[in-house]
Amino acid sequence: MRIVMVCYPSPGGSGVVAAELGSALSRKGHEIHMVSYQRPFRLHGGDSRVYYHQVHGSSYPLFPHPLLTMDVSATLVELIEKFAPDLIHAHYALPYTASALLAKKASGSRVKIVTTLHGTDVTVWGRKPGMTSLLRSGLEECDGVTAVSQSLKAEALGLLGLKSQVRVIYNFVDNDRYRRDGGEKLRHKLASEGEKIVLHVSNFRPVKRIPDLMEAFALLYRKRKDVLLVLAGSGAKGEEILYSAERLGIRGQLRMLDASNDLVPLYSAADVFLLPSEKESFGLAALEAMSCGVPVVATNAGGLPELVDHGKNGFLVPVGDVKALAESMERLLGDEGKHREFALQARHKAERFDTRRVLPCYEELYRSLTQD
Ligand code: GMT
Numbered sequence: 001m002r003i004v005m006v007c008y009p010s011p012g013g014s015g016v017v018a019a020e021l022g023s024a025l026s027r028k029g030h031e032i033h034m035v036s037y038q039r040p041f042r043l044h045g046g047d048s049r050v051y052y053h054q055v056h057g058s059s060y061p062l063f064p065h066p067l068l069t070m071d072v073s074a075t076l077v078e079l080i081e082k083f084a085p086d087l088i089h090a091h092y093a094l095p096y097t098a099s100a101l102l103a104k105k106a107s108g109s110r111v112k113i114v115t116t117l118h119g120t121d122v123t124v125w126g127r128k129p130g131m132t133s134l135l136r137s138g139l140e141e142c143d144g145v146t147a148v149s150q151s152l153k154a155e156a157l158g159l160l161g162l163k164s165q166v167r168v169i170y171n172f173v174d175n176d177r178y179r180r181d182g183g184e185k186l187r188h189k190l191a192s193e194g195e196k197i198v199l200h201v202s203n204f205r206p207v208k209r210i211p212d213l214m215e216a217f218a219l220l221y222r223k224r225k226d227v228l229l230v231l232a233g234s235g236a237k238g239e240e241i242l243y244s245a246e247r248l249g250i251r252g253q254l255r256m257l258d259a260s261n262d263l264v265p266l267y268s269a270a271d272v273f274l275l276p277s278e279k280e281s282f283g284l285a286a287l288e289a290m291s292c293g294v295p296v297v298a299t300n301a302g303g304l305p306e307l308v309d310h311g312k313n314g315f316l317v318p319v320g321d322v323k324a325l326a327e328s329m330e331r332l333l334g335d336e337g338k339h340r341e342f343a344l345q346a347r348h349k350a351e352r353f354d355t356r357r358v359l360p361c362y363e364e365l366y367r368s369l370t371q372d
Contacts, residue, residue, distance in 0.1 A: 001366055002031045004079055006072060006100065007091040009038040011203050011234045011259055013284040014118035017148070017171055018091040019043040021362060024174075024355050026050045028363070033083065035075055037068070041260050053079060069095040069102070076103035080111055086370045087112045090142075093121040094131075097138040112369045114144040116169070117156055119281035120207065122147075123302070126159040136160045143369045146362075149303025152281040167365060170306075171284045172358035175351055178291035183268030190255050190269065191228045196333050199230045199270035199294070201259050201285040204237040209299075211244065212276040212322050218248040219326035224333070232259040232266060267292035271339070272329050278319050280304050290314075291350035295342035297328045307353075313345035 003025065007018035019042035022032040026049035034043055037055040045052075055075045058067050072095070076088060080103060088103070088111055090096035097115045104111055115138075125131050139145050139162055146169045147153040153166045191197055198217060202208045217229045229250065231241065238256060245251040257266065267273075273289035275298040282303045286296045290307070296314035298304050299321075308314040315328035332339050 001087065001370065002033070002083055002085040003366065004033045004035060004076065004083075004085045004088045005091060006035040006076070006088065006096045007040060009036040009040040011041055013171065013282070014092045014116075015040045016042045016284060017116070017118070018089075020172070020174070020355070021089075021359070022050050023047045024359050025362070028359070031083075033079055033085065035072065035079070037071075069099050072096060072099035073102040073106065076100060077107050080104070080107040080109045084109070085111055087114060087366055090115045092116075092118050093135055093139060094125055097142060098134070101138060101141055112143040112366075113141075114146065114365065114369070115139060115142050117145065117147045117152055117166070117281075119148070119152065119302070120279065122152060122156045122159060123279045123281065124207070126155070132160055136162055140164050144365050146365065148282040149306050151303040151306065155302075167361075169361045169365070170353055170358055171282045171287055172353050172355045173284075173287050173291045173350055175291055175354045178264060178267070178288050178350070180293040180347075181264055181268045183265055183270070186265045187269040190230060194226055196224075196227050196271040197230055197269055198227060198272045198274050198329060199232070199266065199289065200274045201232045201263065201266075201289070202275075203234050204231075204241070207277055207279045209276045209278050209319070210237060210241060212320060212325065213274055214241070214244050214248055214250070216274070216276065216322040216325035216329070217253075218250050219322060220329050220333075221250050221253055223326070223330055227329075227333070228253050228255065230255045230257060230266070230270070232257040232263070234259070263288060264292060267294055270294045272297055272332055273314075274325070274329065275299070275304070276319075276322075276325055277301050277304070283307055287350055287353055290346035291353075293343040293347045295332055295339065295346050297325055297332065299325075307349070309345070309349065313342050313349050 019040040026047040032050045088100045245254045273296045280302045299319045300316040310316040317324035
């Protein structure tokens with residue numbers, strides 16, 4: 001099949017899913033055209049059937065805002081005319097569903113359109129006046145809509161009042177690549193002997209509730225001094241985070257890293273993965289950590305309870321309950337046997353989301369739409 005994927009390139013789950021899906025599909029013989037305004041950060045370029053197309057920007061003195069929707073449409077029209085793809089897969093509804101529909105109409109093509117809802121495209125934008133109707137009408141025109149968890153599907157149906165079918169296709173991970181590699185080298189570089197590493201990986205957006213994370217870690221640090229907080233992500237909030245660490249007296253215990261490198265050594269060095277999000281439709285970074293045998297302490301927001309089993313491979317607490325976050329980390333770090341068992345269970349759970357299991361769900365959907 002010839003598939004065009006359109007996604008955000010910056011660090012974030014939707015771009016990761018699109019890039020990993022593109023690579024995995026290409027290894028199964030599909031021809032993949034990735035469209036974005038920058039090279040997606042997880043698209044490494046080793047796959048011979050994956051082609052990257054940069055969206056042409058339309059800057060013009062008359063335009064006060066960049067015309068992303070139109071720019072993406074124009075690139076899609078070009079690709080439709082040149083390659084006659086079977087399908088366009090939009091990752092994140094805004095604005096890519098609209099861009100794809102516009103491109104299909106403008107080109108007069110019969111290309112099928114699938115949108116994957118990833119999270120805040122529904123949970124945040126689905127609540128904005130005007131956007132609700134725009135999203136609903138766009139999604140209802142798609143040939144297929146998927147959501148990355150049951151929770152997100154329920155929100156999409158409820159908030160947007162969608163009539164069309166929404167299939168749940170979970171996030172996935174390559175269990176062969178994401179496996180604990182010992183992590184000793186990095187652990188020695190980051191931490192002192194015997195220190196426990198609490199890890200968080202994200203783009204530090206407000207929905208991740210970084211202030212809660214910092215406070216929870218500070219509470220933990222009050223109880224035990226052998227802990228280190230490692231934050232890996234885009235540096236946009238770096239200054240604020242450092243300031244808050246200073247204020248909470250944990251500056252010496254904080255390490256900030258770039259998340260664009262291979263994360264397996266980092267996950268492998270971690271003892272706990274901390275995710276105090278306010279909204280989290282699935283939690284791809286938590287899945288990657290679990291695949292590397294790291295238990296998770298998270299909030300019971302969105303789709304996280306579909307991934308993390310409370311009391312088995314991690315702990316789930318109410319959003320904003322920093323005390324419970326700290327206590328859960330303490331329970332795990334203070335009991336070696338429990339930690340070992342939770343780590344094992346985390347890996348077992350992650351195996352259910354292996355690429356080999358999830359990829360066929362996308363292929364089956366594509367086939368059902370293009371076989372007419
Ligand atoms: O919805 C977002 O905030 C954007 C998106 C991204 O690009 O980071 O994240 C979402 O998509 C991921 C992949 O499907 C999910 O694993 C994340 O849970 C989800 N983030 C949120 O719901 C906040």
